Amino acid sequence: MIKDRDNTERRILDAVGRIVEREGFEAVRINAVASESGMSKILIYRYFGSIDGLLAKYLEDKDFWLNFDTSQLPQSDVKAFSKQIFRAYINMLRSSPALRKLYRWELSSKHPSINELRKRREETALKIIASVCELSGESFDRVAGISTLVTASVSYLCILGENCGVYNSLQIDSDSGWEKLLETIDFMFDKIL
Amino acid sequence: MIKDRDNTERRILDAVGRIVEREGFEAVRINAVASESGMSKILIYRYFGSIDGLLAKYLEDKDFWLNFDTSQLPQSDVKAFSKQIFRAYINMLRSSPALRKLYRWELSSKHPSINELRKRREETALKIIASVCELSGESFDRVAGISTLVTASVSYLCILGENCGVYNSLQIDSDSGWEKLLETIDFMFDKIL
DNA sequence: AATTAATGTTACTTTTCGGTTACAAAAGTA
DNA sequence: TACTTTTGTAACCGAAAAGTAACATTAATT
DSSP states (O other): OOOOHHHHHHHHHHHHHHHHHHHOGGGOOHHHHHHHHTSOHHHHHHHHSSHHHHHHHHHHHTTOOOOOOGGGSOSSOHHHHHHHHHHHHHHHHHHOHHHHHHHHHHTTOOOHHHHHHHHHHHHHHHHHHHHHHHHHOOOHHHHHHHHHHHHHHHHHHHHHTTTOSEETTEETTSHHHHHHHHHHHHHHHHHHO | OOOOHHHHHHHHHHHHHHHHHHHOGGGOOHHHHHHHHTSOHHHHHHHHSSHHHHHHHHHTTOOTGGGOOGGGOOSSOHHHHHHHHHHHHHHHHHHOHHHHHHHHHHTTOOOHHHHHHHHHHHHHHHHHHHHHHHHHOOOHHHHHHHHHHHHHHHHHHHHHTTTOSEETTEETTSHHHHHHHHHHHHHHHHHHO
């Protein structure tokens, strides 16, 4: 019996991560975490209080914040700026199983930690929208509407892609479908901005 | 003990409906249905075979696209048609808790009934897209892309609206946010079609 | 060295779940 | 009437779930 609480906590959190990536947040249950981590479940209660506490800690450690470095983007060309933002958003979601599971979980859970995530996300989003407004001269509502249309659909399709390959004949579980979608998004920005 | 199988089946299916609207398809479990309906659970097995069978029965005639009348496809005004069909889709989703729960369920489940739904939905969608293509002169990929963008985002936002009030500063849990979004959709169609 | 606190193991209780068995009552049928 | 089938009730079973209690070991403190 080696006594090393930090190590134990890390093992437990790592186990949470594996479960989340594999099966989603809904599958993070006390027995599952215990067996996945190889640790006794009473340690989970002792160190994290509950599954909610464990998830809160996991979310805190893992960087699920929406953080874009807008300073790197082309400031003069609004269209290029917008296109790049959404490209980055798609890449982020498409490359991270855990993030997709988080977005899915948000659709059915009212976990307290989620509100914090949303607040921060909202702040970042509003900053980006504001800067597009400034660059393009469009109204806030217009830019917010377009952003919403694009990000919401991307979120939906990325989640759906894990269970379903085709949507409106688009191959959303492979690059080919996403290229077509990106093309559509680019086209839209060319037309409306 | 009154013997009336039809009545019993209806009670069970009604119970499923209440559970779905309240908690979603994930919560439709044998014990839950039994206690919600007041019927013994063995009757569920006898009459529906399993929870899967019960859900398959419940799902008949529940989906928007399945009930879409493809005989009324657009004759002249493509823009008006496009705007109208997405309006109808939004109204349907916004007014039906069960349909929202179905769309949410699809994001995490691989239930056999879902594949059937998707296949039929896909057929309907392709018919609509094809006729819009013909009238507008746009390419299939373009129309499919736009449709995907709109329907996917609407689905996402309707589901999210049950747990979250604001998205990109849009009030998605009230009419005000949806009016703005509809305006954006209309604007987009005016510009690109 | 003795005591205390922290860490970890094991086994237990209790609840809930899906699924089944056994049986009773009603309705149809010979 | 005697029987068979259908419809329904109630109790039961084993597995898996959350949560807890009791105890053992190590580390820190005095």
